[in-house]
Amino acid sequence: MEYSVTRLAKVIYSLAIVFSAPAFAQPAPAPSSTNDPIRELVVRLDLERYKATIKGLTQFGDRLQGTERNRRAVEWIEAQLKSYGCANVERITYISTAPPQTLQQSVGTPPSAVIARGEVRPGVGGSRLRGVTRPTTPNNDLAAQPDPALRALNSEPPTPGPQDMVYCTKVGTTRPDEMYIVGAHMDGRGFGEAANDNGSGTALVMELARVLNSPDVVTERSIRFALWNNEEFGYDGSRAYVTQRRPLQGKESPPASGKYPEPRWLGMIQHDMMMWDHGMPRADGTISPDQRPEADVNIEFQSTSKFAQDAMELAFFFRAANEKYATDYPAAVGNHMTNTDSVLFMDLVPAISLRENERGMQIGAGWNPHWHRPTDVYSAYSDKDFRLGLNAAQTTLGAIAQLTGARLE
Secondary structure, eight states, rough: OOOOOOHHTTTHHHHHHHHHOOTTTOOOOEEEEEEETHHHHTTOOOOHHHHHHHHHHHTTOOOOSSSSHHHHHHHHHHHHHHHOEEEOEEEEEEEEEEGGGGGSSOOOHHHHHHHTTTTTOOGGEEEEEEOOOOOOOOOOOOOOOOHHHHHHHHOSOOEEEEEEEEEEOOOOEEEEEEEEEEEEOOOSSSSOOOOOIIHHHHHHHHHHHHHSTTTEEOOOOEEEEEEEEEETTTTTHHHHHHHHHHTTTOOOOSTTOOSSSSEEEEEEEOOOOSSSOSSSSSSSSOOOOOOOOOOOEEEBBBSSSHHHHHHHHHHHHHHHHHHHHHHHEEEEESBOOOOSGGTTTTTTSSSEEESSIIIIIIIIOOOOOOTTSTTGGGGOOOOOHHHHHHHHHHHHHHHHHHHHEEEEE
16 A cells, blocks of 8 residues: 655644644633643543453454344443443444455464464565565454354354444534544454454443543533444445435434434544554564554544545644643554545545554554454453553543533533
């Protein structure tokens, strides 16, 4: 994947140094004192709660779409959102096709065996990085999962048919007809637990829903918390959402009720893989067990989208929120958002994606050894990894609370 060279991309570096809040947001500056209501919300995020939500998701294995384990995960997420007091918990139903035949439980040498031998090759995934890279082929072999209990849990093959995704809404008090969408995909693949891809993003959105739906929290604008399904094989959930909900934007229903089933979209923020930034593989193909000193939260927009300018401003607004509210890890802005649900929104509304490292360059070059692998399990990650995800949650909460005029009553 090569980056497009545009004038827009060239100004990123100057904006990284001199940045002011974008005109479209116009948030009131948060006070620097301890009375800052945004900071009071951010401190309600908790590492152990975040970890527990990820752990809860992993009980359903890889949550592959088209399976009973995926359907039970949707039901669990729905129940959790209701327990947080999130209003209007609803579902989108769509018809999905089964994943490609390559996902069937094949026999032969699994890709994990190739990685175990330390075989590496340059340029995997179209990366422009130079140096050691690793294979990035997803695991399609159930037998590659060494844990018999997890292998049994993930054994049901996917089938086509009706599928569901779930979302809920924090309704704005004074501008309920305007909305930011905060999303993550809840499905996974690879016959592991999909802990990072994408339990980490799903748990982040759920934790934001918990905090912002507390009884003492009000927002001027609405916020939708969306947990997309089947991102892995075609963005079916988010595609169905766009198809079904886009024409309803800003329409009051019933008339004169002050209720807007689909408020007008102001921005879309996606979260996909939040916990792994351990750096480039070593010369022998192994990966450092620890987060690299330069680990950061990547905030990406797409420089070729119709809303590139506004999306770039939104990305830098989130970076500013990271500087103010994140406790451990900084944020960096990139211009090559790809391979996640936000690409379906990027020509409709300013859209950005938060993740643990650059999708096009670093993940595409095999920097994450657990990506779509049987090893993407809860036990593979340390508190430093979980804390990187928590810092992404702090970043999004700090930004979205400002954009929606959140306050404590």
